[in-house]
Amino acid sequence: MEERKVLLLKFGELFLKGKNKRDFERLLMDNIRRKLTGYDFSMEYTSGRIVIENYEDIEESVIVEKLKTVFGLIGIAKAVEIDGGYENIKKYVSSIKLSGTFRVSAKRADKRFPLTSVELERNLGEVLLNSNENLKVDLHTPKTILYVEVRFNGKCYIYHENIKCAGGLPLGSGGEALLLLSGGIDSPVAGYLMAKRGLKIQAVHFHSYPYTSEQAKEKVITLARELTDYVDEIKLHIVSFTKIQEQIHMNCDSEYMITIMRRIMMRIAEKICERENLGAIITGESLGQVASQTMQSINVTNSVVSLPVFRPLIAFDKEDIMDIANKIGTYETSILPYEDCCTVFLPKHPVIKPTIKRAEHLEKFLNIDALVKEAIETEEVMLIKG
Amino acid sequence: MFKECVETYSFYACDEFYNPSAVSRKSAFVHAKLDEVRRDVLKKLGAVKGSVIFTGGATESNNLAIYGSVKNGDFEYVFSSGEHPSVYNVAKALELEGKKVHFVNLDKDGRVNLSELEKVVNNKTRLINCMLVSNETGAINDIKKIVELKNRLAPKALVHVDAVQGFMKIRFSVEDLGVDMLSFSAHKFHGPKGVGGLYVRSMQLIKNIVEGGGQEFGLRSGTENIPGIMAMQTALSKIDVKENYKHVSKLKEKFNEIVGQESGIKVLDFLGSPYIEVLIFSGVKGETMLHALEEKGVIVGLGSACSAKKAGNRILENIGYNKDEILSSCRVSFNAYMSESEIEEAGKIIAMVYKDMLKRLS
Numbered sequence: 001m002e003e004r005k006v007l008l009l010k011f012g013e014l015f016l017k018g019k020n021k022r023d024f025e026r027l028l029m030d031n032i033r034r035k036l037t038g039y040d041f042s043m044e045y046t047s048g049r050i051v052i053e054n055y056e057d058i059e060e061s062v063i064v065e066k067l068k069t070v071f072g073l074i075g076i077a078k079a080v081e082i083d084g085g086y087e088n089i090k091k092y093v094s095s096i097k098l099s100g101t102f103r104v105s106a107k108r109a110d111k112r113f114p115l116t117s118v119e120l121e122r123n124l125g126e127v128l129l130n131s132n133e134n135l136k137v138d139l140h141t142p143k144t145i146l147y148v149e150v151r152f153n154g155k156c157y158i159y160h161e162n163i164k165c166a167g168g169l170p171l172g173s174g175g176e177a178l179l180l181l182s183g184g185i186d187s188p189v190a191g192y193l194m195a196k197r198g199l200k201i202q203a204v205h206f207h208s209y210p211y212t213s214e215q216a217k218e219k220v221i222t223l224a225r226e227l228t229d230y231v232d233e234i235k236l237h238i239v240s241f242t243k244i245q246e247q248i249h250m251n252c253d254s255e256y257m258i259t260i261m262r263r264i265m266m267r268i269a270e271k272i273c274e275r276e277n278l279g280a281i282i283t284g285e286s287l288g289q290v291a292s293q294t295m296q297s298i299n300v301t302n303s304v305v306s307l308p309v310f311r312p313l314i315a316f317d318k319e320d321i322m323d324i325a326n327k328i329g330t331y332e333t334s335i336l337p338y339e340d341c342c343t344v345f346l347p348k349h350p351v352i353k354p355t356i357k358r359a360e361h362l363e364k365f366l367n368i369d370a371l372v373k374e375a376i377e378t379e380e381v382m383l384i385k386g
Numbered sequence: 387m388f389k390e391c392v393e394t395y396s397f398y399a400c401d402e403f404y405n406p407s408a409v410s411r412k413s414a415f416v417h418a419k420l421d422e423v424r425r426d427v428l429k430k431l432g433a434v435k436g437s438v439i440f441t442g443g444a445t446e447s448n449n450l451a452i453y454g455s456v457k458n459g460d461f462e463y464v465f466s467s468g469e470h471p472s473v474y475n476v477a478k479a480l481e482l483e484g485k486k487v488h489f490v491n492l493d494k495d496g497r498v499n500l501s502e503l504e505k506v507v508n509n510k511t512r513l514i515n516c517m518l519v520s521n522e523t524g525a526i527n528d529i530k531k532i533v534e535l536k537n538r539l540a541p542k543a544l545v546h547v548d549a550v551q552g553f554m555k556i557r558f559s560v561e562d563l564g565v566d567m568l569s570f571s572a573h574k575f576h577g578p579k580g581v582g583g584l585y586v587r588s589m590q591l592i593k594n595i596v597e598g599g600g601q602e603f604g605l606r607s608g609t610e611n612i613p614g615i616m617a618m619q620t621a622l623s624k625i626d627v628k629e630n631y632k633h634v635s636k637l638k639e640k641f642n643e644i645v646g647q648e649s650g651i652k653v654l655d656f657l658g659s660p661y662i663e664v665l666i667f668s669g670v671k672g673e674t675m676l677h678a679l680e681e682k683g684v685i686v687g688l689g690s691a692c693s694a695k696k697a698g699n700r701i702l703e704n705i706g707y708n709k710d711e712i713l714s715s716c717r718v719s720f721n722a723y724m725s726e727s728e729i730e731e732a733g734k735i736i737a738m739v740y741k742d743m744l745k746r747l748s
Contacts, residue, residue: 059432059562062434065561
């Protein structure tokens with residue numbers, strides 16, 4: 001009898017995707033393969049499950065941790081794979097040591113298998129009761145649930161623990177978008193959430209050397225790298241904002257400083273999207289968090305672009321955003337105390353309810369097209385890998 | 387130390403000498419390099435989460451791990467009896483301060499006795515200390531089992547592992563072991579002396595033991611030893627743990643075959659790391675052998691360097707060897723950059739010198 005340790009991977013919403021299902025699964029497997037680069041393993045697909053096998057024992061925990069960050073997976077089970085029919089299953093189950101209460105939960109995906117799920121549960125439950133003393137059946141709140149799955153590849157998988165994964169959709173299944181990455185707590189979280197819905201991420205950061213420091217830039221690079229735990233790699237565009245800020249400072253009302261800055265950032269972002277063939281802009285805006293994130297401000301900044309702008313945090317409280325930042329490991333970096341470009345030239349009283357009309361009027365004093373063009377032409381691009 | 391480490395050292399000591407905590411562009415570059423080494427170390431440790439705090443070597447790492455875990459209140463601290471002085475003596479100091487400290491004996495294989503450990507771990511346990519590979523015998527502790535035991539009996543306790551003789555020598559992963567903290571030292575894998583680190587699963591686990599400028603996430607204030615840390619990175623990049631392990635295992639086998647032919651030489655096999663072993667020379671004192679061998683160009687140890695100057699050997703005694711055996715013992719260490727012929731020659735010289743000494747002493 002052959003029995004071996006494997007990881008049984010379960011995926012989530014892919015079954016919703018009809019004809020595209022195979023493409024999604026293929027993408028998911030590619031993403032898994034990329035995530036586990038450098039580790040020895042093999043991967044098998046059997047309808048409804050992916051099986052990772054032939055890995056080294058000491059690497060199992062690391063592989064599990066890495067897989068927890070692959071979007072599209074909802075669960076991992078450390079399972080034993082058994083070949084060749086009911087007798088072998090029975091033999092293996094009789095060797096399991098259990099105490100307390102338990103139940104067996106069986107799933108027969110392969111209907112050619114002679115026993116139904118219910119029969120499997122009943123029979124294997126009996127096997128366990130016979131081979132273990134001090135064991136009782138409890139169907140409702142058992143201490144241990146023994147899962148038995150007979151799959152289409154003719155193999156059976158037995159396990160007792162489900163490890164929760166990130167969920168979402170496979171990275172790249174939704175296309176690619178551009179994240180405005182400021183260095184604060186919110187934007188990495190926004191990037192994470194959209195990546196979780198299948199978007200690959202590029203990022204743009206605006207820096208204002210010498211008003212902001214090299215450390216502020218390093219901080220953003222670190223944040224981008226921390227995000228690569230989930231998004232594989234990030235093309236990071238670092239755009240110098242110094243001249244633009246100085247121009248606005250010289251020529252426009254100080255209360256509109258941030259409004260106009262953000263309108264120019266959006267324009268630059270859209271230009272980068274056009275060049276890189278990206279389908280949306282992602283920001284970490286949360287309604288009402290600061291003056292530039294009121295409904296009126298968002299309207300004024302949004303009006304300069306035609307691409308969709310995804311704001312996954314729009315309805316989140318700061319506390320909830322911080323929780324996610326902690327969970328994905330970006331919080332500690334985000335709170336490092338370096339000035340970002342929004343805090344330089346910060347007006348005492350930024351406008352809370354700006355209007356498009358007024359913004360457009362003030363922008364007449366700037367040569368916006370030239371400023372945008374220059375910013376994009378002088379951008380620094382780096383590919384951040386985990 | 388690898389020659390290349392010296393080049394790296396010199397580059398970061400003389401050219402890129404900037405303080406990583408300063409605000410200049412150059413400093414930011416150095417800071418980014420420092421974080422790069424941190425990530426490299428984490429990768430080599432098989433860590434997915436957590437961080438590394440760079441220190442001035444494993445003695446400091448061990449002190450930080452232990453003193454950093456000490457809490458006021460009714461807590462207990464558990465130590466293996468086989469620990470290196472940089473752990474063992476901290477345990478003794480805690481005991482003097484009035485903390486409740488348990489020492490767990492070693493079994494005949496030189497490993498911490500798990501059934502004894504089970505008896506002293508309870509919900510008051512704050513910290514369990516056990517080394518990965520014994521510096522005296524090479525024995526490898528079953529850390530996974532210790533963590534399992536801790537999770538069962540004292541889920542809130544921390545497990546700290548001194549892995550100085552294991553890191554970059556034997557394959558392991560902190561995720562697989564499940565430990566909270568792990569110490570290592572660069573000079574044990576051909577990096578510079580005076581550089582080491584402490585892996586922590588989470589920065590919140592321990593508190594700092596020195597106050598200062600808040601470097602290393604506040605856990606180890608003081609300007610980082612950048613040249614040393616960068617030189618360590620060079621050493622990390624040059625080592626293939628798997629290949630070295632294979633090679634050293636072969637060396638040890640060959641060596642034991644040769645010295646084992648001499649009936650008075652006993653090879654103590656603790657089924658552990660191929661990098662370390664103990665020889666007992668019946669009828670000849672270890673120190674006599676050491677000096678006689680030194681003349682022939684073979685350098686062995688009297689126990690590890692850190693405890694060689696003290697009488698007897700606490701570790702071998704704990705395992706159950708008698709005084710005569712201990713006095714006639716030597717520690718032999720192997721490294722991956724020795725050739726088979728060198729090892730053969732060393733083995734032959736040891737056998738020859740032993741025979742000669744026996745004759746002279748009879």
